[in-house]
Amino acid sequence: MIHAPDLPLWATILTALFLLSGAVITAIGSFGLLRLKSFYERVHAPTLGTTLGAGGVLIASMICFSALQSRPVIHEVLIALFVTLTTPVTLMLLARAALYRNRTEGDEAVPRDFD
Template identity: 60%
Template sequence: MTGVNDPGLAVALITAMLVVAGAALTLVGALGLLRLKTFYERVHAPTMGSTLGSGCVLLASIVLFSALESRPVLHEIAIGVFVTLTTPVTFMLLMRAAMQRDRIGGGDGRGETPNGDDG
């Protein structure tokens, strides 16, 4: 922590809470990626990190830098908007790929996969 001025207790408290909450949510999402059993269940877990998780960290960054530089620092919003708009695209493509590969592999693309989804 070099080169950082003291932002004050209130700002530090808000930043600390937001950043820890965001990181914890991302961690739980990644844990879900490990723990859940099938691919279709695992798709749900990382969204925690990419929505509320990154939202909290970005908000913390906005609060901290706005206080440090004594002016509104808002360019984190760009990342937030970008992530919100792009995540559906990748996840829809992935879901479609998985369902199509299930169909080709003999399943009906709707249920558990016939070939090895051991988690």
């Protein structure tokens, strides 16, 4: 059930490029999670890495299955839409919750609210 021999050379090269670039971007975001110091710095790197990395993997999937089935396969667009919409919203909710917690604890390193 391996369909790799049926894939044309141009589709194989494009799929490999997008898949590897997506994996590398996701790995860089994961390393940013480990390497950065504060919570506010840490929350940003995986968000970008996840969004851009998933985009590369989804484009690779669309190219591969479109070439195999000889028709456009765009189911992955819905996945990309959901990832693109939910990841930044989650980042904002986590950052606001941490900011609220730090302000109520009286942390002086956090900027004060300008109401």
